[in-house]
Amino acid sequence: xxxxCPECESILPVGTVQLRLRRGDIRCSHCGSFFNALDELLxxxxxxxxxxxxxxxxxxxxRTYRLIPDDEPDEARAADPAPDVDxxxxxxxxxxxxxxxxxxxxxxxxxxxxxxxxxxxxxRVLKDQGLRPWFEVAASIFRQELPPYADARxxxxxxxxxxxxxxxxxxxxxxxLSLTNTARxxxxxxxxxxxxxxxxxxPIASRVFAPQDYLGGNRFAAEMMPVGKAQEIHLILAKPxxxxxxxxxxxx
Numbered sequence: 001x002x003x004x005c006p007e008c009e010s011i012l013p014v015g016t017v018q019l020r021l022r023r024g025d026i027r028c029s030h031c032g033s034f035f036n037a038l039d040e041l042l043x044x045x046x047x048x049x050x051x052x053x054x055x056x057x058x059x060x061x062x063r064t065y066r067l068i069p070d071d072e073p074d075e076a077r078a079a080d081p082a083p084d085v086d087x088x089x090x091x092x093x094x095x096x097x098x099x100x101x102x103x104x105x106x107x108x109x110x111x112x113x114x115x116x117x118x119x120x121x122x123x124r125v126l127k128d129q130g131l132r133p134w135f136e137v138a139a140s141i142f143r144q145e146l147p148p149y150a151d152a153r154x155x156x157x158x159x160x161x162x163x164x165x166x167x168x169x170x171x172x173x174x175x176x177l178s179l180t181n182t183a184r185x186x187x188x189x190x191x192x193x194x195x196x197x198x199x200x201x202x203p204i205a206s207r208v209f210a211p212q213d214y215l216g217g218n219r220f221a222a223e224m225m226p227v228g229k230a231q232e233i234h235l236i237l238a239k240p241x242x243x244x245x246x247x248x249x250x251x252x
Contacts, residue, residue: 003037005030011042127151129184148188148224152251155190156180158230162247165236173237173244178230179251186224189215191252194235199245208252209235 003014008031018026024038132149139146158178165174175194181187189211196204214233215223225231 002042003040004042005033006035006040007031007033012037014041132185149183149185150188150190151183152190154181154183154187155225155251156182157251160249162237162244164239171239173239175235175237175247177233177235177249179225179233180230181225181227183227186226189223189225189231192233192235193250193252194237195248196237196240196244197246197248198242201246204240204242204244 001014001016002011003026004011005028008028010028010030012028012030014026014037019037024036025034026037027034127149129149135146138144156179158180159176160178161176162173165172177192179190191211192209192214193206194209195206198204214235
């Protein structure tokens, strides 16, 4: 079989393997242009007329220019076919669409896993200082409100004391506590569990003080513990019936 290059009009031999290799897309060995050999195939009579006719401009070209024959090695034959991208097949668009689909699927999977983690480990996740800003952004987008950040493990106790206060008509006790927030972001004031004990360690009384108990209503509603600044807390306690020998407290 023979085909004709539409650019330089050279008549070139072509085999069935070459036609199948790239769906007929080949490269002219004379001018180097790519074309589809199937569209330019010549039957034997037309080929003979073009070659043997003395007036034909293709007479000499057919003997000079050739494509790589079918019986040569695959390495040589693979050098001339058209590039891997076939005409009319938008491979880059397909690749982009594939990457987009995989990207969206990965994002959906990540959101599902994040939602599961948030549901089953809400407290631990909300205490993560790195994730907290992202949760706040998401909450603002969906018009939701997160509970205030709170992690008592990151509150440093600078000092504590319990001493009698005889300034009033009756004797009371003044419990003082100095705390510093060591987290990277402000956090809510903690609840304080205070236990009064006798000299032998037996408990006399205990109570949990919420932030509003020692901050006052207005201050509690407006304040968070700032980062790195000591906060002084005072609680006035009524004198119990038994003598106080010591105390213990816990931040909740």
